[in-house]
Amino acid sequence: MEDLDYIYRHFTAGLSAEERKTFDARLQSDSSFRTQVSDYQLIFEGFRGMRQERFFQEARGWKGELLADSRIGDVEAFRAYLSGAMPESEKAAFEARLGQDPALAARLEEYRLLLAGLKAMRAEAFYRQAEAWAKELEMAPPAQAKKPAVKFLWPRAVRYAAAAVLVLALAFAGMKYYALSNYSTDALIAQNYHPRNTPATLSGREDLFREGFNAYSEKDFPAAIAFFSRIPEENPRYAEAQLFLGYACFESGRYPAAVQAFQRAADAHDQRFSENAEWHLLLSRFRENPASPAFASLLDKLTRDPQHSFHDEALRLKASLGSFWRKLAG
Amino acid sequence: MDDKYGEDERLLSEIKTGSQQFIKSLFQSYWDPFQAFITKLHGLPDEEIAELYVRAFTTFYFNIKDGKLAPPLRSRLKTYLFGIGRNYLLKRFKEKQKEPIGLDPGLEAVQRLFQQPDIVDYYELEWQRKMVENLLKHLEEPCRKILILTFIEENSDDAIKEKMDIPSEVAVRQRRFNCLEKLRKLVRQRKEAYPSEKPKE
Incomplete structure (x- = not known):
């Protein structure tokens, strides 16, 4: 047990300078001691490897939170960048990151399409609202001054709505294309x-x-x-x-x-x-x-x-x- | 203590004794700069950078915990972590036989620093780990339990005494040493049965 205590302290950096000298001298002269040390070295290294592996698996669990936080940070950066609100100093660094990280650039493009889609949905909702107002006006007592103005707006609203629906369709098509390229059975197998x-x-x-x-x-x-x-x-x-x-x-x-x-x-x-x-x-x-x-x-x-x-x-x-x-x- | 890295040396001693919660908060706080650093070296998907980060942080933590990295420091702790990450990145590209990653002059200091021999590779102990894991399976209870509680879960003798209902801390030590001897016998048998089986030097 004495030897083992000694060896254990050797591997856990617990020997004094004096003890270390004695330890090294014995290692040189005593072959059975050498064998013992070599066996325990393997055991203690094995334990260290097991502790590392245990920690590694634990840290892997934390990784998901990091990526979630990072995604939120990215979305904030996307919003600032696309709306032009990002400061010039950050913009240069962000563009450099985009140039080096194709996955980030792809996510920015997806986000841009999503924003376009949302805008289109808002335009579509506005169109429906305007249509409802127009119906109300038709039913209401004549208000001659307003009616021609509504009639004048119709063709433009229709054009906006058509464009909005087209953008929404494109956004969805872009997302679908990305999903098929990366997550279909064939893509995952490849x-x-x-x-x-x-x-x-x-x-x-x-x-x-x-x-x-x-x-x-x-x-x-x-x-x-x-x-x-x-x-x-x-x-x-x-x-x-x-x-x-x-x-x-x-x-x-x-x-x-x-x-x-x-x-x-x-x-x-x-x-x-x-x-x-x-x-x-x-x-x-x-x-x-x-x-x-x-x-x-x-x-x-x-x-x-x-x-x-x-x-x-x-x-x-x-x-x-x-x-x-x-x-x-x- | 060199004032230049005084703050980091204080942090280092906190890491050595820190709770899991503290280590987790450190893990979270180094992520953003690490991600930016690796992206600057080589564009990789976030998921891959995160995997690399987990490995680098594990090595970083154990090098500190086991005293491989000790004061006086020669760099910021963050730089040390980045250097380990860079080493893993190089290893990854070497394994995949892809083109080497670029290195700008500002990173040369980091590169020089991490050619020091005190960087212990996460994979270096894989052979020993697997061997001991297998041998532990052949050890009977309560030996297996006392060794795991001590060396893997790092319980104090007092905690082991309570968990295993052992009368005293002296008895815990005695039993642990007996169990280590049993494990060593298994190591010996294994080495004698497979003399050529050795980790890569």
Whole structure:
């Protein structure tokens, strides 16, 4: 216990200068002490890593609040910028930010369209109100001086209303286009499809694998599927062959076959390929039916496993699926 | 204490002992300048900058908490945080093999500062973390619990005594050391079974 106390204080910066000297000397001369220190170093570093991970997950929870605050700040900046109320000094910095951040520029454009839409709605409401006033005037006792003035206004009001409706339609079309470009099933799959570029190795005599990979590289998917399918389960490269078979099926639109191949690759439990296979199994199920319980359950599994290589992607995909834009994309 | 960074050194000692609420408020107050700094280096969507920020802030906090960053300071704390963020940004671009990010002359000082070896990378302990997490699963209760309460949740001996109904703080220490010995045996077995399994130096 004495040694352990000593070692523990060494790793938590609790040794005095004198103790440190003795510690270092013993480390040089006593091999069993050295082994002990090395083991505990791993343990205490592991604990430190676990504390960091715990804090990291906590801070991730705070991130949502930051982004919400940041969005509010952005909207205030958009309003000031578009109305011309932004001071010149801030304007230059804001324009520089717009130039460097395409996402911010896109949000500004969306906001501009929304404002135009709101204006159009106000114009439309005004038109309805004016129409009601006109009806009242027609029913009221003759007021000769006013009637011609109302008649004179009609054509202009109609023109405003037509323009307003057009702007509103354009605003909606712009938002719909943005949603489809970024949140449709196809767009989300394109953002998240991450096939391995190359096999683990192409050396050796696995001719079927090599030929399959060559065909896949040349986008000759039927041939690739035929080669990869012929690699038997007892072959050491079976898991990788199933993974590439999955890619070939997926890229050629054979989603049910892709689901089966990725499932087999994941079930082979080869650490090099299983997580990539699981991720693409998820995408294949998503492509087949985004509302299916099988897809939801696998997505849930990946979002709950911070050790999974595709954990971050799974969280992002889940956030996208729950967003306003996804609903607008339909 | 150098007056130039006196304010930051006071802040540093508050961070070391600060409550979760205090750390959260710091996390929120550094966000805007951090976002502006990263946007100046490279335009990224807010969501990605926020992810980068969480990682950078985690490293920043633990470097302070564990004494890796200690007085006398050679920069503002905010600059230190930005430097970590920049390192992660460079790492991210290196991993994705994209074009390197630009660097204006004003940031060169930051770059020089963050080539210092005392920056501990968030990912550096990943191997050790996974190993210890796995070995903890093989440890029986109440050993697992006492180690987690001590080293992960950082409870005091007094709090552990209450939570685990242990008669005294001395008994808490004794049990903790016994459990650490058990965990060490598992480490030894693992190292002997897989001698080539080592973290990257």
